[in-house]
Amino acid sequence: MQPPPSALVFLERRGYRQRRMMDAIRLLPLVGLLLWLLPTLWAANGSDGVEPVRMSQAIVYVFGVWVCLILSAGTLWRYLKGSNDDVGTTEHAVKTDPK
Amino acid sequence: MASINLLIAVCLIYVTFLFLVAFAAERAAAQGRGNWLRSPLVYTLSLSIYCTAWTFYGAVGYAARSGMEFVTIYLGPSLVMIGWWWFLRKLVRVGRTQRVTSVADLISSRYGKSNVLAIVVTVMAVIGVTPYIALQLQSVTLSLSIFSDPTGTTDGGMNLVSAGFWVALGLALFTVLFGTRNLNANERHNGVVIAIAVEAVVKLVALLAVGIFVVWGVAGGLSEMMIRIDNSEIGQWQVDGSRWTALTVLSGAAFLCLPRMFQVLVVENDDERHLHIASWAFPIYLMMMSLFVVPIAVVGLDLLPENSNPDLFVLTVPLSQGQGGLAILSFLGGFSSATSMVIVATLALSTMVSNHVVMPIWLSFQGHGATVSGDVRNVVIFARRVSILVIIALGYLYYRVSGGSGALAAIGLISFIGVAQFLPAMIGGIFWRGGTRVGALTGLLVGFAIWIYTSLLPSFGPDVVLSSTLLEQGPFGIGWLRPQALFGIKGIDPTVHAVLWSLLLNTSGFILGSLISFPKPLERLQGAQFVNVFAHSGHAHGWSGSAAQSEDLMVMAQRILGGAEAQKLFRREAQNQGHDRYLPEPTPDFLQRVEREMSASVGAATAHAMISQLVGGASVSVQDLMAVADESAQMLEYSNQLEAKSSELFDTARQLRDVNAKLTQISVQKDAFLSQISHELRTPMTSIRSFSEILRDGNELKPTEQTKYASIIHVEAIRLTRLLDDLLDLSVLENGQVSLNSARGTLADVIVQAVTTTQAGAAKSLKIDTSRLEPEIELHTDLDRLAQVFINLISNAQKYCKSSEPELSISALKTENVICVFFTDNGLPIPIETHALIFEKFSRINDQDGSGAGLGLAICREIMVRLGGGIDYVTFEGGNRFEVRIPI
Numbered sequence: 001m002q003p004p005p006s007a008l009v010f011l012e013r014r015g016y017r018q019r020r021m022m023d024a025i026r027l028l029p030l031v032g033l034l035l036w037l038l039p040t041l042w043a044a045n046g047s048d049g050v051e052p053v054r055m056s057q058a059i060v061y062v063f064g065v066w067v068c069l070i071l072s073a074g075t076l077w078r079y080l081k082g083s084n085d086d087v088g089t090t091e092h093a094v095k096t097d098p099k
Numbered sequence: 100m101a102s103i104n105l106l107i108a109v110c111l112i113y114v115t116f117l118f119l120v121a122f123a124a125e126r127a128a129a130q131g132r133g134n135w136l137r138s139p140l141v142y143t144l145s146l147s148i149y150c151t152a153w154t155f156y157g158a159v160g161y162a163a164r165s166g167m168e169f170v171t172i173y174l175g176p177s178l179v180m181i182g183w184w185w186f187l188r189k190l191v192r193v194g195r196t197q198r199v200t201s202v203a204d205l206i207s208s209r210y211g212k213s214n215v216l217a218i219v220v221t222v223m224a225v226i227g228v229t230p231y232i233a234l235q236l237q238s239v240t241l242s243l244s245i246f247s248d249p250t251g252t253t254d255g256g257m258n259l260v261s262a263g264f265w266v267a268l269g270l271a272l273f274t275v276l277f278g279t280r281n282l283n284a285n286e287r288h289n290g291v292v293i294a295i296a297v298e299a300v301v302k303l304v305a306l307l308a309v310g311i312f313v314v315w316g317v318a319g320g321l322s323e324m325m326i327r328i329d330n331s332e333i334g335q336w337q338v339d340g341s342r343w344t345a346l347t348v349l350s351g352a353a354f355l356c357l358p359r360m361f362q363v364l365v366v367e368n369d370d371e372r373h374l375h376i377a378s379w380a381f382p383i384y385l386m387m388m389s390l391f392v393v394p395i396a397v398v399g400l401d402l403l404p405e406n407s408n409p410d411l412f413v414l415t416v417p418l419s420q421g422q423g424g425l426a427i428l429s430f431l432g433g434f435s436s437a438t439s440m441v442i443v444a445t446l447a448l449s450t451m452v453s454n455h456v457v458m459p460i461w462l463s464f465q466g467h468g469a470t471v472s473g474d475v476r477n478v479v480i481f482a483r484r485v486s487i488l489v490i491i492a493l494g495y496l497y498y499r500v501s502g503g504s505g506a507l508a509a510i511g512l513i514s515f516i517g518v519a520q521f522l523p524a525m526i527g528g529i530f531w532r533g534g535t536r537v538g539a540l541t542g543l544l545v546g547f548a549i550w551i552y553t554s555l556l557p558s559f560g561p562d563v564v565l566s567s568t569l570l571e572q573g574p575f576g577i578g579w580l581r582p583q584a585l586f587g588i589k590g591i592d593p594t595v596h597a598v599l600w601s602l603l604l605n606t607s608g609f610i611l612g613s614l615i616s617f618p619k620p621l622e623r624l625q626g627a628q629f630v631n632v633f634a635h636s637g638h639a640h641g642w643s644g645s646a647a648q649s650e651d652l653m654v655m656a657q658r659i660l661g662g663a664e665a666q667k668l669f670r671r672e673a674q675n676q677g678h679d680r681y682l683p684e685p686t687p688d689f690l691q692r693v694e695r696e697m698s699a700s701v702g703a704a705t706a707h708a709m710i711s712q713l714v715g716g717a718s719v720s721v722q723d724l725m726a727v728a729d730e731s732a733q734m735l736e737y738s739n740q741l742e743a744k745s746s747e748l749f750d751t752a753r754q755l756r757d758v759n760a761k762l763t764q765i766s767v768q769k770d771a772f773l774s775q776i777s778h779e780l781r782t783p784m785t786s787i788r789s790f791s792e793i794l795r796d797g798n799e800l801k802p803t804e805q806t807k808y809a810s811i812i813h814v815e816a817i818r819l820t821r822l823l824d825d826l827l828d829l830s831v832l833e834n835g836q837v838s839l840n841s842a843r844g845t846l847a848d849v850i851v852q853a854v855t856t857t858q859a860g861a862a863k864s865l866k867i868d869t870s871r872l873e874p875e876i877e878l879h880t881d882l883d884r885l886a887q888v889f890i891n892l893i894s895n896a897q898k899y900c901k902s903s904e905p906e907l908s909i910s911a912l913k914t915e916n917v918i919c920v921f922f923t924d925n926g927l928p929i930p931i932e933t934h935a936l937i938f939e940k941f942s943r944i945n946d947q948d949g950s951g952a953g954l955g956l957a958i959c960r961e962i963m964v965r966l967g968g969g970i971d972y973v974t975f976e977g978g979n980r981f982e983v984r985i986p987i
Contacts, residue, residue, distance in 0.1 A: 022184075029182025036174050036347065039167075040340030053336035056325040058167050059393060066177065066386045073181050073379035081375075 018080065025076050028069065035065045106246050106430065113431055114269065114438075118276075120297055121290030128289040136289050137369040139376035145292050145363045146381050147299035148444075149176055149354060150388050151231070152238035152437035153511040155302055158389065160410030162396035166333040171343055172511075173389045175350030177382040183374055186355070187364065189529050191374055193632050194365035198695045202361040202521055203451045206543075208698075209528035209629050210536035211622035212707045217455035219540065220521060223547050224358045224451060225490065226555075227517030228444055232494030234510045235437035236263045238410075242433050245414045246426075267495040270441045274449075274491070275484050291442060292367055298435035303387060305432025309413055310391020312425055313398045317416070324394050331397040345595040349512070352519035352602075358447035359440065366447075441491065449486035457482035516554050516597050520546035523606040527613070532626045538613030546605025554597035656693055668696060768939075775941040779822055783815035790815075825954040829940065832961035839881040839965065846876040846911055846918065846985075853889035857897060865897045868908040876913050880985060884962045888970070891955045892922045892981050900926035916987055917968065923980040929972065937972055 039061070042053045124136050135141075154172065161169035179187065199205045203224065207217035240262045318324040328334055354360055368374060399412030402419055413433065417425040461478055523542050527534040591599070618626065656665035672692065673683040683689055690710060698706035790808040794800070800808070831837050847869075854867050878885070896907045902925050912919045929937060938960045941953035956970075963970045968984040 025184050026182075029178050029185065032178050032181055033347075036178070037344060039336070039338065040343050042336050042338075055166065055328045055331070055334045055336065055393065058336050059325075059328070062167065062170055062174075063386065063390070066382065069177070069181055070379050070382050070386065073382070077375055077379055 021076055021079055025073075025080075028072055028076070032065065032069045036062070103243065103246055106243065106427065109427055109431065110434060113434070114273065117294045117297060117438075118273070121294040124293035125290040136293055137373075139370075139373040139380070141292060141296045142363075142368065142370075142373040143377040143380040143384065144296035144299040145367060146360070146377060147302070147384055147388075148295055148359055148363060148439045149357075150299075150302065150385070150436060151440035151511075152235050152433050153231075154388065155306065155433045155436040156238050156242065156410045156413055157511060158392045159396045159399065159412045160408070162333065162392050163400055163409035163412065166335075166337050167393070168338050168342060168346065169392060170389055171346035172350045173385040175347045175352070176354040177385050178347070179351045179354050180378050180381045183378040186526065186529070187374060187378075188371070189632060190355070190525075191365050191368050191371055193529060193629050195368065195371070196632060197628070198698045200366060200454060200698070201447055201451045202356060202358050202525070203455050204698070205361070205365075206521065206524050206528065206539060207455065209625055210524075210534070210539045211619050211625055213536050213622075214455065214459050216536060216540055216543075217451075218459075219543055221448075221451040221455045223520065223543065224518065225448055225493070227514055227520075228358060228448060229490070229493045229497050230510050231514040232441055232444060232491065233497035234514075235441050236266055236494060236498045239263075239266045239434055239437045241408075241411060242414055242430055245411050245418065246430070263495060263498055266437075267491050270438055271445075271488050271491040273438070274442045274445050274487050288367060288446070291446065292363070295363070295439045295443060298439040299384070301435040302432040303384065305428045305435075306388060306391065306413070308425060309417060309429050310395060312420075312422065313391060313394050313416060317398050317402070317420065318394065324397075327401070328393060328397050331400055333393070333397065333400070339592060341595045342592050345592075345598045346512070349515050349519055349594075349598050352522045353515035356518045356521040356525065357444075357515075358451065358518070359444040362443055362447040362450075441494070445487045445490045448490050449483045452486040452490070453479055453482035457486065510558075512594055513554050513558050516594070516601060517547070517550050519598070520550060520601060520605055522602070523609045527609055528626070529629055529632075531613075532623075532630045533613050534609065534626065535613045535616045535618040536622055537616035538609045538611070541612035542605045542607075542609030545608035546601045549601040549604055550597065553600060554593070557593065652690070652693055656697065660696055668693070772940060776826065779941065780819070783819040783822070786815045787812050787819070822954075825958060829954055829958050829961060832958065832965060835965075837884075837965060839884065841880055842882050843877065843879050844882045845874065846878055846920065847872055847874045849878065849882055849886050850889055850909055850920075853886050853893055856886075856890050857893040864905075865893075865900065866904065866906040867893070868906060871908070871910040873911060873913070876911055876918055878918070878985060879987070880966050884966065885985065888959045888962050888983060889920075889922075891959050892983070895955060896922065896924045896926070900924045902926050913987075918985045918987060920983040920985065921973075921980055922983070923975060923978055925978040928974070928977075928979055931974075934972055934974070938970070 039053075039058065042058075128136055158169045158172070161172075193199065194205065197205075197208055199208060203217045203220035206220050207213050210216050243262055314321060314324045318327050355364075364374075395412055395416060396409065399407075399409060399416050403412070403415055407415060413429050414426055417423075417429055458479065461482070520543060523546070524534070524539040527542075528539065586600075653665065653669055656668065660668065669683055672689050676683050676686070676689075694706045694710045697710070790812045794805060794808050794812075797804075850869060850872065854869070858865075858867070893907065896905070900907070904925075906925050908921075908923045910921045910923070912921070938956050940957045960970050963983060963985075967986040970984070971982045973980045973982050
């Protein structure tokens with residue numbers, strides 16, 4: 001989609017930050033997927049010569065990632081809610097007029 | 100120790116409480132005080148129907164069997180929620196703008212409102228979800244049985260089958276009562292949603308309570324619990340990487356595709372911002388639900404005998420510790436999980452069944468469908484209620500037939516794989532405009548077939564549906580078709596195998612089918628609408644409203660939406676259109692809106708069919724547009740023809756006007772000619788008469804006088820004769836009665852003859868110069884007539900050339916197809932204003948003595964016209980020039 005002629009190429013600070021937050025929101029599930037797929041590389045019970053990962057460690061890891069993701073998502077939500085109520089319903093970040 | 104009777108009483112009280120809550124919520128919504136019912140919190144809690152009795156009981160059993168793997172069932176949905184921006188945001192927007200009622204409706208609507216697709220998805224959903232409903236019945240009855248036999252080793256003293264029946268009946272009643280009270284999907288399930296939210300809280304609190312009791316009450320603290328976990332039989336990481344990945348993906352896919360999840364995520368969504376909040380709030384819920392699963396499993400494995408059912412640890416652990424109250428709370432949690440799932444799942448399925456199977460059939464039986472009498476709403480609601488009963492009955496039947504066998508988790512996963520088959524068509528439909536109906540159908544059918552073959556049928560065990568030889572060696576001994584080792588790839592976990600092949604081939608089928616087929620216009624329009632939903636949340640396609648009558652629409656809308664609702668809609672539309680009448684004009688926009696409102700009640704395909712019955716199938720398709728274009732092209736051509744004709748007529752009229760003007764002119768000329776001719780005739784006649792009278796009466800006239808008078812009479816008679824000759828000549832020429840005697844000769848001869856004729860007996864001498872005349876110009880024409888013209892011109896020069904030394908130069912010029920002869924004298928030029936008149940009859944210019952009749956040049960012109968040439972006067976410096984054109 002072509003931006004309207006009046007669209008700004010460079011946003012002022014607030015709009016810029018907002019867009020980077022959007023990027024973070026988009027990135028977050030990928031980070032989560034990556035972190036949660038890491039356990040597939042762990043040594044499982046029965047691998048020779050390697051001490052298997054203990055269950056308590058696994059629980060701490062999985063739930064730790066979970067908490068981090070939730071906190072990040074919540075923080076991003078708070079940030080975007082404060083700056084723009086309409087966020088998430090517009091395709092592109094709302095362009096704020098620098099004036 | 101809680102008795103069965105106490106438990107049943109608690110259940111009844113709990114259900115009554117839910118009824119009251121649901122009823123109060125409906126009341127509040129009806130009175131407009133229902134805003135709090137649609138809060139982000141309620142939305143998030145309603146999503147918890149993802150956590151069914153399977154996750155409530157089964158997760159612990161799953162953990163006791165395979166350690167941490169159970170958590171993948173929660174990881175997938177968490178990722179989907181956290182990644183709401185990628186998919187859910189668009190899905191919810193599409194669902195809201197298109198007024199989608201179910202996952203079948205979404206897919207059917209996207210691919211050109213295809214009813215076939217809707218039916219396929221509905222059937223698949225029913226087949227996929229029925230085991231799941233059976234699972235809930237099973238878990239509720241199992242948990243009931245635990246209280247009569249706390250060890251969980253046998254079925255206990257109660258009749259599980261009849262217990263299952265009563266549970267099923269109760270669930271059916273609740274669903275019917277609150278799910279089908281009114282029709283419009285948009286505000287219909289306030290009661291159900293709030294009941295689900297309450298149940299979500301109950302099951303979370305129950306599980307947390309059991310977990311806290313286990314960690315701090317039994318194990319004695321967090322660190323002790325961790326040590327205990329590490330020392331237990333599941334204390335080491337033993338997860339298969341492929342299963343971990345596949346189950347995470349699968350649960351995420353199922354989270355989107357499960358009909359009940361679609362119902363709460365998309366259909367019941369009231370505000371897109373709720374989704375944003377739920378994106379982090381729902382993962383919290385999921386995390387808390389799974390937080391104490393491993394501890395409960397570990398403690399259960401520690402405390403309870405070897406052969407106890409790990410699926411029921413949530414109940415049996417508190418019971419074994421004498422915590423009857425906690426056990427009852429836990430039971431209520433499991434009961435809540437089961438009931439909420441069954442209610443929403445059957446609701447979603449019944450919507451699909453009634454909209455996509457019953458309504459189309461009913462409509463086709465009705466013939467003219469919506470226009471016949473009867474309240475469609477009653478039909479829809481009735482169809483929905485029957486569907487609910489049928490679906491729960493199917494679940495019960497499955498439960499009876501399967502005998503409540505198998506671990507809970509296994510059945511749940513099979514169900515997940517089944518519904519995950521919707522995913523390619525869904526994602527492709529929302530992100531890829533190229534997806535077509537054929538592709539979606541291919542993908543769904545391929546995926547579903549593979550699911551049945553690799554997952555559902557083998558799940559019954561060897562020799563139940565598929566023989567063990569088939570499982571071992573493939574159908575007809577074809578090894579690469581073995582249900583659990585397709586294409587000869589062995590050693591994959593059966594679940595991973597089924598997920599991998601079904602989704603892979605499903606996606607391939609979808610993409611290939613889409614690539615090679617060509618979508619219908621409606622599919623393409625809907626595709627653009629879905630994919631570009633953020634660019635234009637506009638209308639799906641246009642109806643041409645001319646054929647639909649507002650009255651018919653009103654009648655139909657009332658039947659679907661209900662009287663008050665429909666009247667409100669129509670009234671508002673009429674106001675929007677800016678007039679006071681009760682019924683709005685059936686504009687395409689309005690038809691669009693009515694269809695969308697109706698699709699919220701009966702589904703897109705049905706609503707589309709009903710409107711098209713009214714409008715007479717006048718939905719604007721590309722074919723229609725082409726027809727219209729054709730028609731306009733024809734009209735354009737017709738109008739061009741008309742224009743051409745009109746200009747032709749205009750031309751004709753102008754010609755007629757010209758002709759008329761000419762006729763008038765001719766008439767004037769004729770009058771002038773007559774008066775001229777009478778004048779010309781009278782002048783000599785007067786002389787002749789008067790002189791002849793003098794001669795008759797004057798006896799004393801001298802002979803000289805007599806001679807003089809007689810010669811005057813003679814001259815006048817000659818003049819009269821000449822005039823009459825000329826007139827006759829002219830008349831003959833003008834009437835075209837002259838016959839031409841064509842002959843060959845040279846121009847020089849003709850001119851010499853003319854000069855000789857004119858100079859004989861001429862009074863004064865005119866010097867005629869013919870030196871520049873080429874002698875060799877051949878002629879083939881009427882030479883006598885031509886000579887007459889030349890004689891005329893020469894004698895005119897003789898008469899009128901007023902010069903001291905009159906001179907006439909005759910020259911000729913031969914071109915390709917005409918010979919021009921120029922007669923140039925050195926006399927006084929004819930005044931410009933009389934140029935146009937010199938060839939007219941009786942026009943005498945510079946004729947002071949009045950001897951000419953003024954017919955000479957007129958005769959010349961007539962002769963030349965007859966000969967096919969022409970004569971013109973050419974303005975010439977210091978004289979006059981006549982140009983005679985003779986055709987060759």
